[in-house]
Structure formats: C-alpha cells, structure tokens
Amino acid sequence: MGQAGLVGFMNVSIVMLIIGFTVLLLMVKFELGPMSRLSAGRRWLMTLVLGSGMVAFSIKLALIATFVHFPEQTIRQQIAMRKSPALVTWDSGKFAAAEQPVVQVQKPYEWRALPGVAPAPAWNPTTPEKVALGERLFHDTALSIDRTVSCSSCHDVRNGAGEDHRPSSTGVGGQVGNRNAPTVWNAAFQAVLFWDGRAASLEDQAIGPPLNPVEMGMPSAEAIEQRVRADVSYREPFARAFGADRPITIRQIAAAIAAYERTLITPDAPYDRFVRGDDKALTTAQLRGMELFQSVGCIQCHSGPNFSGASLFDPPPSTQRLFPVFDSPEYMKRYKLNKDPGANAPGSKQAVWRIPSLRNVALTAPYFHNGSVDSLPEAVRIMATVQRGRQVGSGTNGVRAVVWSKQDRTIARNDTAVLSDRDVDDIVAFLKSLSSDTLAARNGNGG
Ligand code: HEC
Ligand code: HEC
Known part of the structure; x- marks a missing residue:
C-alpha cells in the first residue's frame, strides 16, 4: 500500500470521527439529557468530557490500525514529508516546485575519512625492516641502467608531493615519456x-619502471638483481x-618497495579531520564545494575515502571509466585529451582510464x-563538462529545479543549470581540503 492509500485511510478516519x-x-x-435532569x-x-474521551480513544485506534496495516517505509516517508522544509533556497536561486514536499528516497552518500x-x-x-629497505631502494639510482634515475626522480616524496610537476616525466638519457x-x-x-x-x-607495479626503456632502462629482472646483490x-x-x-x-625488491609505499599515505587532510568530527576544519567555501562535488555527481566516480571508485574501499571496485563521456571537441582539441585511448582499443574515439584518486590533487x-x-x-571545468555534461560559465546561473516525480516517488535535480565560476572555485576549494597539511606546507602555498 502506498502513500495514497495511507492518506485515504486518514481521511476516512477523520470523517468517521466527525460522524461519531x-x-x-x-x-x-x-x-x-432528559434522563439526567441536569x-x-x-x-x-x-x-x-465524554466526547474528548472518545476522540482520544479513536486516535489510539487509528494509530494502532496504521502501524499494523502500513509498512514502516510508508510511515517514514510520511514523517519525512512533514518534516521537510516547504521551501529550500540555494544561494540566489530558488528550487522550483518548492511547494512540492521533498522526500528522501535513497540512502544519502556517506563521506568517509582515510584510515591510518x-x-x-x-x-x-608491512614490517619496519621492509619499509626501511624499501625506502632505500626507492631512492637508489642503482636501479637504472646509467645510475642516474631512481623512483624518486619522478616521484619526489621527500621534498614534493610524490610526483615531478612535469607534463610527462624524464627518464634515463633524458628520454621523455x-x-x-x-x-x-x-x-x-x-x-x-x-x-x-x-x-x-x-x-606488480614496482618491477615496471626499472624495466621500462624510457624510465630506468634495465635490460632484465636478473640485471636488477645483479645490481642489488653487487652492493654488499x-x-x-x-x-x-x-x-x-x-x-x-x-x-x-618489489615487496620491500611496495611495503614502503604503503606508508606513503595522508590521512591527515582537513577533509579527514572534518569527517572525524572537527566542525571547523573546512571553510564555508569548502563546504559549498563538498555539496557541489556530490550534487554535480563527481562522487559517481571519485567516490570513497580515496576519492576514487578504483580504490580498495568498496569491493568490487569499479575501476575504469570513459573519458570523455560527453563530447567536447573544443577541450579535446585544445588539450589533445583523446589522442591516447588509454585502456580502450587503439584508434577508439573515446578513451578509457582508471579513475584517479583526488587526494593531494591541488x-x-x-x-x-x-x-x-x-x-x-x-x-x-573540463570534468564538469565532459564527465557530467554540465555547462560551465560566468554570470547567468539559472534556476535550479528539483524534479519530484509523484508517480515514481523519486527526486532529482534539474541538471541544466550553468555552473558558475564561483561554483568551480568552491569545488576547487573543497579539493584543496584533500591536501595533506604536511605536503601542502612543503609546497609553500597550502595548495
Ligand atoms: C621516469 C620517471 C619515472 C620513474 C623513474 C618511476 N616512475 Fe612511477 N610512474 C611514472 C609515470 C609516468 C607513471 C604513470 C605511467 C602510466 O600510467 O602509464 C608512473 C606510475 C607509478 C605508480 C602508479 C600510481 C597510480 O596512481 O597508479 C606507482 C605506484 C609508481 N609509479 C611507483 C614507482 C616506483 C616504485 C618506481 C621505482 C621503482 C617508479 N615509479 C619509477 C614515472 C616514473
Ligand atoms: C564518469 C566518471 C567521472 C566523473 C563523473 C568525474 N570524473 Fe574526474 N576523472 C575521471 C577519470 C577517468 C579521470 C582520468 C582522466 C585522464 O586519465 O586523463 C579523472 C580525472 C580527474 C582530475 C584530474 C586528476 C589528476 O590527477 O590529473 C580531476 C581534478 C577530476 N577528475 C575532478 C573531477 C570533478 C571535480 C568532477 C565533478 C565535476 C569529476 N572529476 C567527475 C572520471 C570521472
């Protein structure tokens, strides 16, 4: 029985009450009257006195009947309908159809912090001995053919944010990947x-770079073993x-490097402190950005504590996605984003990529x-356009409408509103809250 049934039942009860x-x-x-001589x-x-007693009794009966005959879900929805604000405002715009009650139909997205x-x-x-050994190997140029390149040449973990700030990296002999x-x-x-x-x-990954001719250029796994064995x-x-x-x-060698990499984690970002209970960890702009990150749908791919659906948190993970989902010839041309088809077949127009983590992205x-x-x-802006099909621009921020389907009892947001520059700035502000304080301080600008 749906909401309509429940409302009908209530109406009949009220009529019966009045008749009674x-x-x-x-x-x-x-x-x-005549008998009592009052x-x-x-x-x-x-x-x-008698009447109010009867009204109270009827209400009791009606409540019992309601709880016995109607599923819990229906009653919850009724309560939610009554509690929801009649009018929700969103900055300057108003939700259209606001006179319609807003009902929560799905479990809301749960924001989680990164484990320690x-x-x-x-x-x-992961043992301390392996981690110490792995750290040494990670910084050792002996793993490259001409002893000039180590893992940290391209992944600067001691002074940087674990990468090299270059469009593509330079390996042995100055080769650019x-x-x-x-x-x-x-x-x-x-x-x-x-x-x-x-x-x-x-x-698996750790053996790749030393053997990659453009990165560290070692001829074989045996050659790598020889190098390390030769160093007493x-x-x-x-x-x-x-x-x-x-x-x-x-x-x-691979196991030690991997063990070291498992200690390269940043569970100390402002976002994590916020989710763990520190209300003051995020600014107002960051909070707005967090909501936009959800409502614009970034969380559909960049989900979970590592902000990537390709992470270990939600098995089975859904690791790869089309990029672009919505075509934007302009962006594709300007940044040559669909030249490399990624995991898709060579020559495909749409590329497929692993969903990257957005931690420390700033x-x-x-x-x-x-x-x-x-x-x-x-x-x-590119992501909102090509992954969510949203228009991004300045000025005209249209009315954002809530679309409530009475028939299906679902709610959605009208997705045609233009994302303003401020919306983009708010999302960027939120992404900065994913930066580790320690790494951001090295960068000198907090992101
Ligand atoms: C010459 C530069 C260079 C060197 C040296 C290098 N890497 Fe990388 N690393 C890259 C590039 C470029 C990628 C991305 C390649 C791709 O996706 O095709 C990468 C990817 C990775 C990733 C994957 C990260 C992710 O989010 O998927 C890890 C982990 C990694 N490297 C670790 C190492 C380790 C360990 C070493 C040393 C054994 C090393 N790298 C040496 C450039 C380098
Ligand atoms: C349909 C899945 C999907 C959605 C939705 C999505 N992304 Fe992405 N995102 C990806 C993929 C895949 C990549 C990697 C693209 C590549 O390899 O060049 C990516 C890359 C990124 C990057 C670059 C990361 C880096 O290290 O270079 C940023 C920043 C980003 N996304 C932010 C967002 C934001 C903000 C939103 C919401 C407006 C969003 N994404 C929505 C799948 C998605």
Missing part, C-alpha cells in the same frame, strides 16, 4: 595502478627483512594522463 462525535452529541441532548449548561459540559593504515596482502605484511607521473602518495589504497589501470598491485651494504637489510641465507630476488599539477592542463579550476 455528532451521534454522541445527539445522544446526550435527546437521550441522556441543567442545559451541565449537559453540554458532560458532552464535552594501508592494507597489505597476506604474503607481504608520454604520460604524466601520478603521485605515489595514497597509491597504496588503489585497487589498480597506472593511468589505464594495467597493474593489479604495488608489488644491501645484504644485511635484506636479511633482516626477509630472513638470512636467501639470495636477493626481484620479488623481494599539489600535483599538471593534470590528466598527458599532463596537458596546468590549472585545477580548468581541470574541474
């Missing part, structure tokens, strides 16, 4: 790695991390797989 009350009045006047005034008083520990696979638990170096901070929370999501774990100062740390009497293997310009966009507001 009238019958009682007539009875008191014509039956009880004065006219007292007769009315008696009617009132990154999960590790059972075969490679064709993709932007993503930050390694919080990569430990991603279910798949690389822009196209082709690596399934940090352990590695013997003791490997023995401590993996047990003595075992030759150093590529698997151990510190990791330039943006996108090809590093073609320098400014974060521009990246946000």
Whole structure:
C-alpha cells in the first residue's frame, strides 16, 4: 500500500470521527439529557468530557490500525514529508516546485575519512625492516641502467608531493615519456595502478619502471638483481627483512618497495579531520564545494575515502571509466585529451582510464594522463563538462529545479543549470581540503 492509500485511510478516519462525535452529541441532548435532569449548561459540559474521551480513544485506534496495516517505509516517508522544509533556497536561486514536499528516497552518500593504515596482502605484511629497505631502494639510482634515475626522480616524496610537476616525466638519457607521473602518495589504497589501470598491485607495479626503456632502462629482472646483490651494504637489510641465507630476488625488491609505499599515505587532510568530527576544519567555501562535488555527481566516480571508485574501499571496485563521456571537441582539441585511448582499443574515439584518486590533487599539477592542463579550476571545468555534461560559465546561473516525480516517488535535480565560476572555485576549494597539511606546507602555498 502506498502513500495514497495511507492518506485515504486518514481521511476516512477523520470523517468517521466527525460522524461519531455528532451521534454522541445527539445522544446526550435527546437521550441522556432528559434522563439526567441536569441543567442545559451541565449537559453540554458532560458532552464535552465524554466526547474528548472518545476522540482520544479513536486516535489510539487509528494509530494502532496504521502501524499494523502500513509498512514502516510508508510511515517514514510520511514523517519525512512533514518534516521537510516547504521551501529550500540555494544561494540566489530558488528550487522550483518548492511547494512540492521533498522526500528522501535513497540512502544519502556517506563521506568517509582515510584510515591510518594501508592494507597489505597476506604474503607481504608491512614490517619496519621492509619499509626501511624499501625506502632505500626507492631512492637508489642503482636501479637504472646509467645510475642516474631512481623512483624518486619522478616521484619526489621527500621534498614534493610524490610526483615531478612535469607534463610527462624524464627518464634515463633524458628520454621523455608520454604520460604524466601520478603521485605515489595514497597509491597504496588503489585497487589498480597506472593511468589505464594495467597493474593489479604495488608489488606488480614496482618491477615496471626499472624495466621500462624510457624510465630506468634495465635490460632484465636478473640485471636488477645483479645490481642489488653487487652492493654488499644491501645484504644485511635484506636479511633482516626477509630472513638470512636467501639470495636477493626481484620479488623481494618489489615487496620491500611496495611495503614502503604503503606508508606513503595522508590521512591527515582537513577533509579527514572534518569527517572525524572537527566542525571547523573546512571553510564555508569548502563546504559549498563538498555539496557541489556530490550534487554535480563527481562522487559517481571519485567516490570513497580515496576519492576514487578504483580504490580498495568498496569491493568490487569499479575501476575504469570513459573519458570523455560527453563530447567536447573544443577541450579535446585544445588539450589533445583523446589522442591516447588509454585502456580502450587503439584508434577508439573515446578513451578509457582508471579513475584517479583526488587526494593531494591541488599539489600535483599538471593534470590528466598527458599532463596537458596546468590549472585545477580548468581541470574541474573540463570534468564538469565532459564527465557530467554540465555547462560551465560566468554570470547567468539559472534556476535550479528539483524534479519530484509523484508517480515514481523519486527526486532529482534539474541538471541544466550553468555552473558558475564561483561554483568551480568552491569545488576547487573543497579539493584543496584533500591536501595533506604536511605536503601542502612543503609546497609553500597550502595548495
Ligand atoms: C621516469 C620517471 C619515472 C620513474 C623513474 C618511476 N616512475 Fe612511477 N610512474 C611514472 C609515470 C609516468 C607513471 C604513470 C605511467 C602510466 O600510467 O602509464 C608512473 C606510475 C607509478 C605508480 C602508479 C600510481 C597510480 O596512481 O597508479 C606507482 C605506484 C609508481 N609509479 C611507483 C614507482 C616506483 C616504485 C618506481 C621505482 C621503482 C617508479 N615509479 C619509477 C614515472 C616514473
Ligand atoms: C564518469 C566518471 C567521472 C566523473 C563523473 C568525474 N570524473 Fe574526474 N576523472 C575521471 C577519470 C577517468 C579521470 C582520468 C582522466 C585522464 O586519465 O586523463 C579523472 C580525472 C580527474 C582530475 C584530474 C586528476 C589528476 O590527477 O590529473 C580531476 C581534478 C577530476 N577528475 C575532478 C573531477 C570533478 C571535480 C568532477 C565533478 C565535476 C569529476 N572529476 C567527475 C572520471 C570521472
């Protein structure tokens, strides 16, 4: 039985109540009155006392009938309808159809903070010995053919935000690759790695760069093992991390680097403090941006504590997406965003990419797989346009309408409103709240 049924039931109850009350009045006047020999005034008083008793009893009966006959969901909706404000304002605009009651039909999106520990696979638990060894390997140029490049050359974790601020990185012999170096901070929370999501774990990933001819240029896994074995100062740390009497293997090298990377996490951003209960951690602009991030639909892809549907938080993760979803020839041409099809078949018009995490994004310009966009507001405008089909512009911010379907009992927001420059700024302000304070301080500008 739906809401209509419940409303009908209530109406019938009220009519019955009025009829009952009238019958009682007539009875008191014509039956009880003459018998009781009371004065006219007292007769009315008696009617009132008996009548209100009866009204109370009827209400009780009606409530019992309601709770017995109607599903909990229906009653909750009724209560929600009564509680909702009749008119919701949104900055200058007003919600159209505001006289319609607003009913919450879905469980709202839950915002979550990043945990303080990154999960590790059972075969490679994170130990202090492995982490220390992994840190040394990560910064060791011996893993590259001409001993000039280490992981940290492109992922500066000691002084930077885990990347190199270049559109695409420079590897051995000054060779320039064709993709932007993503930050390694919080990569430990991603279910798949690389822009196209082709690596399934940090352990798998760690062997890639040393063997990549453009990055570190080592000819083979054996060559990497030889390099590390040749350095006697590695013997003791490997023995401590993996047990003595075992030759150093590529698997151990990868395991140690991965263990170190699992400590490169930033659960200390203002956003995390806000979600954990510090009301003052976000500014008003950031709060507006947080709401927009949800209502514009960024959370459809950049979801969960790592702001990526490709992270380990919501199994099974949904890792890759079309980019662009909505065509924008202008943006595509200006930034050559659909030259590289990513994980899609070569020559495809629409590319497929792993959903990147947006943590520390304000510190990791330039943006996108090809590093073609320098400014974060521009990246946000592109995303709103090509991933959400929204118009972005200054000035005319039209009326945002709430569309309530009486028939389906669903609510949606009319998506045609132009996102203003201020909306974009608010989203950018919110994205800055995802920056670790420690990393932002290094950058010198808080993002
Ligand atoms: C020459 C620069 C360069 C070097 C050296 C380098 N990387 Fe990278 N790294 C990149 C680029 C570029 C990508 C993205 C490549 C892609 O997606 O196709 C990347 C991606 C990654 C990712 C994936 C991050 C994510 O969000 O998916 C991790 C983790 C990583 N590198 C770790 C390492 C480690 C560990 C080393 C050393 C063993 C290393 N990198 C060496 C440039 C480099
Ligand atoms: C349909 C899924 C989807 C939606 C919706 C979406 N994004 Fe993205 N986002 C992606 C993908 C995929 C990429 C990676 C694109 C690439 O590889 O160049 C990305 C990249 C980004 C980047 C660049 C990250 C970097 O490190 O270079 C930013 C910033 C971003 N998105 C913000 C947003 C914002 C803000 C919204 C809401 C207006 C949004 N996204 C909506 C899927 C989505």
